Amino acid sequence: xxxxxxxxxxxxxxxxxxxxxxxxxxxxxxxxxxxxxxxxxxxxxxxxxxxxxxxxxxxxxxxxxxxxxxxxxxxxxxxxxxxxxxxxxxxxxxxxxxxxxxxxxxxxxxxxxxxxxxxxxxxxxxxxxxxxxxxxxxxxxxxxxxxxxxxxxxxxxxxxxxxxxxxxxxxxxxxxxxxxxxxxxxxxxxxxxxxxxxxxxxxxxxxxxxxxxxxxxxxxxxxxx
Numbered sequence: 714x715x716x717x718x719x720x721x722x723x724x725x726x727x728x729x730x731x732x733x734x735x736x737x738x739x740x741x742x743x744x745x746x747x748x749x750x751x752x753x754x755x756x757x758x759x760x761x762x763x764x765x766x767x768x769x770x771x772x773x774x775x776x777x778x779x780x781x782x783x784x785x786x787x788x789x790x791x792x793x794x795x796x797x798x799x800x801x802x803x804x805x806x807x808x809x810x811x812x813x814x815x816x817x818x819x820x821x822x823x824x825x826x827x828x829x830x831x832x833x834x835x836x837x838x839x840x841x842x843x844x845x846x847x848x849x850x851x852x853x854x855x856x857x858x859x860x861x862x863x864x865x866x867x868x869x870x871x872x873x874x875x876x877x878x879x880x881x882x883x884x885x886x887x888x889x890x891x892x893x894x895x896x897x898x899x900x901x902x903x904x905x906x907x908x909x910x911x912x913x914x915x916x917x918x919x920x921x922x923x924x925x926x927x928x929x930x931x932x933x934x935x936x937x938x
Contacts, residue, residue, distance in 0.1 A: 852905060
C-alpha cells in the first residue's frame with residue numbers, strides 16, 4: 714500500500730530544514746564569518762595607518778640664534794611626517810646638553826635638525842667663494858676642504874699670481890652651484906659656500922675682495938654625503 718505525501722507534509726519538512734541549526738560545514742556560514750573577519754581586519758589597518766604619527770620637538774616660544782636649548786624651550790608634538798621625519802628633531806630622546814640654536818625658530822614651529830648644533834657651530838659663518846667651475850663640480854655638501862689662495866702679484870705685468878698659500882684648514886662645504894656656469898661670480902667662476910670659523914671670516918672675505926684665486930682642496934677622507 715503506497716502512502717502519498719500531502720502538501721502539508723512537504724511544508725513541514727521544508728520548515729524543519731529552515732529551522733535546522735547551521736553547522737560549520739554550511740558554506741553560507743563560512744562565507745559570512747570570513748567577510749566579518751575581513752571587515753574587522755580592514756578597520757584595524759585603517760585605524761593603524763591613521764595613527765602613524767611621530768613625536769618631534771616644536772618651539773615652546775621664539776628661539777634665537779646662539780641660544781642654548783633647555784627643556785622648557787621645547788614641547789613634544791605628534792605629527793605625521795612620513796619620509797620627512799628625519800629632517801626634524803626626534804622628541805623620543807632628550808636634546809644633548811650644550812646644544813644651541815643655529816638659526817631663529819618661531820613659536821610653534823617644528824624644529825629642523827639643522828637648526829640645532831654645537832656652540833662652535835653657532836659661531837661659524839658661511840662665506841661664498843669663487844672657484845673654478847670644474848673644481849666645484851667635484852664637491853658635495855659636507856665635503857671637508859682646505860682653502861688655498863693665490864694672490865695677485867702687483868710686480869708682474871698683466872694678471873699674475875703668487876704661489877698658493879694655505880689660508881684655512883678643514884672648512885666644510887655648505888652649498889655647491891646647481892650648474893657650472895659661474896653666474897654671479899665673474900667669468901669662469903662658480904660660487905661655493907663654505908663654513909668658516911668666525912675669527913677667519915675677515916681673511917677669507919679679504920682674499921675674495923682682492924680677487925685672489927681660491928682653490929678648495931678636499932681633505933683626505935673628507936668627502937660629504
